[in-house]
Amino acid sequence: MSTGGIGPRFALGERDVRRVADAVDFIRATGTREALDAVLPGTDLARHLEFAHGALLVAGVSAEQAAADLARLGVTPRDPVARERPAWRLGPDDPDVRVVRGVVGDGPRGVVLVVCGGRGVVPACEDEPRLVFRATSDDDVVLRGVYEAVAEAGPAPDGGGYDRSEDATVLHFRGGRRLALAAPGRRDALLLRHLGRPDQAGRDMLHLMSGAWRTRSLAVVAELGVADLLADGPKSTAELAAATGVREDNLRRVLRYLASLGVFAVDGDTWSSTDLGALLRSDVDGSQRDLARLYGGLFYRSFGALEHTVRTGESAFTHVFGADPFDHFAAHPADARLFESAMxxxxxxxxxxxxxxxxxxxxxxxxxxxxxxxxxxxxxxxxxxxxxxxxxxxxxxxxxxxxxxxxxxxxxxxxxxxxxxxxxxxxxxxxxxxxxxxxxxxxxxxxxxxxxxxxxxxxxxxxxxxxxxxxxxxxxxxxxxxxxxxxxxxxxxxxxxxxxxxxxxxxxxxxxxxxxxxxxxxxxxxxxxxx
Ligand SMILES: C[S@@+](CC[C@H](N)C(=O)[O-])C[C@H]1O[C@@H](n2cnc3c(N)ncnc32)[C@H](O)[C@@H]1O
Missing domain, CATH: 3.40.50.150 (Vaccinia Virus protein VP39)
Structure with a gap:
């Protein structure tokens, strides 16, 4: 539907009205097969899934105002307008969040607005609706097969839970476009499979705590110019170590770690850059090499004094380097060049x-x-x-x-x-x-x-x-x-x-x-x- 000139009659902001109108148009015009092609190209799941609705995050209005705006866009709000909070998506510190549902055209597809009150701005990454597909079978074996086919197609699990108002277990994924599967009833085993291994929390915490290792590993390979050396094609560890003047075994172990994070690809003992790793080259558009050197160098040292800042309020940078950053840069031209280039x-x-x-x-x-x-x-x-x-x-x-x-x-x-x-x-x-x-x-x-x-x-x-x-x-x-x-x-x-x-x-x-x-x-x- 065209929103024409968006006037003051909408409570939602202009950008949100456009997003919702575009989503409604998409939901109205798109059948299950095309919607599946949009989120899971190359799969053939139309027999087991039906396109149920598109869900969007909007901000800055009440649930009632959002429902009224949906009606203005030709969507029939479903009563009651603000049914529940999407507890599985947002933290408990969001008292203002409500779900508003509407039916598009004659149905059966709908639109769901996740409405944040206050004056929030919806981040650009939320622009497109999350496409939600309902499983047509309630057989556990079929559901598990459908789930595995979706997971194998590439999207990563992104939370989920039991939706009481719909009596459905909803499994969210993120990938190119975000999608969710809704399986009828409570599906605890499926939810457990989706939410991760029993040791997932421990893994996540280890991953969080070792962030500094990633920062430093990236800074070291950026400093050594490894990605530049790989620009012309793959090289062995021995070649890279000789070109950079470092110890072969130690370099191999850092590269192996970064390869596990997707920065390099390895074939035997030969390394090449991935698209991600190519951002560490100095000669590419959008190069982040100097940013890696800055975050893993000068700013890594200042971050070491974070506790000092939290305890005293004094800037960690000033504490570590003896001058505030802009005075430090004025006195240290090499650091200033790195900062400007990284910026x-x-x-x-x-x-x-x-x-x-x-x-x-x-x-x-x-x-x-x-x-x-x-x-x-x-x-x-x-x-x-x-x-x-x-x-x-x-x-x-x-x-x-x-x-x-x-x-x-x-x-x-x-x-x-x-x-x-x-x-x-x-x-x-x-x-x-x-x-x-x-x-x-x-x-x-x-x-x-x-x-x-x-x-x-x-x-x-x-x-x-x-x-x-x-x-x-x-x-x-x-x-x-x-x-x-x-x-x-x-x-x-x-x-x-x-x-x-x-x-x-x-x-x-x-x-x-x-x-x-x-x-x-x-x-x-x-x-x-x-x-
Ligand atoms: C974070 S950089 C941003 C640079 C640029 N605007 C950008 O977005 O890339 C901050 C800038 O503020 C400048 N700056 C800091 N203190 C300043 C001052 N007292 N007067 C004028 N410029 C200052 C720094 O020299 C630096 O170029």
């Missing part, structure tokens, strides 16, 4: 920023603390008549000059060295960018930065903030991990929820208009300078 290489999502902005045809874009200039380059290349200014600390300007010149933009950009706590930022921009800056500072210092930008910007100018916001209603893993990272590696850093950004902006001369999602749980928070 650029770990930021493939910056390429999506121009597309997420309504860029004006003319005027200037000012990138405040723009680092080595990659983001400004992407923006200026997307809008050839815009000019740019990059403002950052003096030791960063040289790197930015080189990157912008490399993009052929030297003539369109002004480079301004300064300190955003003391010096004025370039005035008169139509768009100001603050990318990965506010999360480095506490509210008071963010206020100083924002007021500085506000003094430079005319009313109506756009401020685009690129950050990794913490979802309002339930935590995404990446933003929460980065929140701890900011605590360790900045003096006053923290990630924030969209409503925390809204408050911060409002107190300092801006209005938050919209939060637009980017890959890797990043987002552009689009704000306007108020009069």
């Amino acid at each position: 650029a290489s770990g930021a493939s999502f910056l390429r999506a920023v121009p597309g997420a902005l309504d860029l004006p045809a003319e005027g200037a874009v000012v990138d405040v603390a723009g680092g080595d200039g990659h983001l400004l380059a992407y923006v200026l290349r997307a809008a050839p008549r815009l000019r740019g200014a990059l403002f950052d600390r003096p030791h960063v300007i040289g790197a930015a000059r080189a990157v912008l010149a490399g993009h052929g933009l030297a003539g369109r950009v002004e480079l301004v060295a300064g300190d955003f706590f003391r010096d004025p930022v370039p005035p008169g921009g139509a768009v100001y960018l603050l990318s990965r800056i506010l999360h480095d500072w506490d509210d008071e210092r963010c206020g100083t930065i924002l007021r500085n930008v506000r003094s430079a910007a005319a009313p109506g100018a756009t401020l685009a903030i690129v950050e990794r916001p913490i979802p309002e209603s339930r935590g995404g893993q990446l933003p929460l991990a980065w929140d701890v990272h900011m605590m360790v590696n900045n003096v006053h850093g923290r990630e924030r929820t969209p409503s925390e950004y809204r408050k911060l902006l409002c107190a300092n001369g801006f209005r938050l208009d919209e939060v637009r999602p980017l890959p890797l749980d990043m987002a552009v928070l689009v704000a306007t300078a108020t009069g």
Whole structure:
């Protein structure tokens, strides 16, 4: 169904209305066979499974409002509208979560909205509906066979449980697209098979606790340039050890561990890169080699002092290196180059920023603390008549000059060295960018930065903030991990929820208009300078 111009009559936000409308269209138009092809290509399970419904996460409304919006999209809500909490999907700390069900067209297929109250933002990875298939048999042997066929097709188990209101055991999977199987009644044996081995909790805990080993192993092979050496084709351990000047047996054991994690492939004693491992090459688009060196090097050492930060509140980085990070980088050029390069290489999502902005045809874009200039380059290349200014600390300007010149933009950009706590930022921009800056500072210092930008910007100018916001209603893993990272590696850093950004902006001369999602749980928070 077309939503046409989405007006205020919907309680759901514009993006959620589109997602739900698209899902309803898909559910209405798609039969079991095509739906199975979408999630389990190459299997032939249409005899045993029927496409029952599509389930979507939405946020920021009540269950009643969501049901009313479903009705506006031509879906008949099933009574009662808010039947139960999806206890198997979300933690017990989500009192606001409810399930709203509706029937699409004349049925039998339906749509299920998992509704988070509050002002949550649904992460981009949740955009597509989870397709739920009902088993047509209640025979244990048939059900087990169907389950094994699904599991063999590749998707990984992703939780599950008994759904009392539907009297069904629901088994969730994630893979290319997410899906779930619903088997009639209580199926404890199947659930146990799905949820894992009896020692699964112990395995999971060991996996969690050995995260530092993975971080360091990746950093070491990145430092040695192993993925670069494999760029031309497979090599033996002896060849790799000779090229890198390390001990053959010890290198083999690290590579073997990383191969078990999917980073390399091994045939006998000969190694090659997987798609994942190729990200550690220095010459590929989206290379993460320097990020691996930074996280497993400088920031690994600071993370060692996490307990100090938790006990005292002092930044672990400052505790370990004797200076706050930006002063440390100003005094240590090699670390500064690694940091800038890692920032650029770990930021493939910056390429999506121009597309997420309504860029004006003319005027200037000012990138405040723009680092080595990659983001400004992407923006200026997307809008050839815009000019740019990059403002950052003096030791960063040289790197930015080189990157912008490399993009052929030297003539369109002004480079301004300064300190955003003391010096004025370039005035008169139509768009100001603050990318990965506010999360480095506490509210008071963010206020100083924002007021500085506000003094430079005319009313109506756009401020685009690129950050990794913490979802309002339930935590995404990446933003929460980065929140701890900011605590360790900045003096006053923290990630924030969209409503925390809204408050911060409002107190300092801006209005938050919209939060637009980017890959890797990043987002552009689009704000306007108020009069
Ligand atoms: C995390 S990096 C982000 C760089 C860039 N905006 C990006 O997204 O890739 C933080 C930037 O803030 C700059 N910065 C830190 N303190 C600053 C200050 N007092 N004045 C101006 N820039 C500063 C750093 O030099 C660095 O380039």
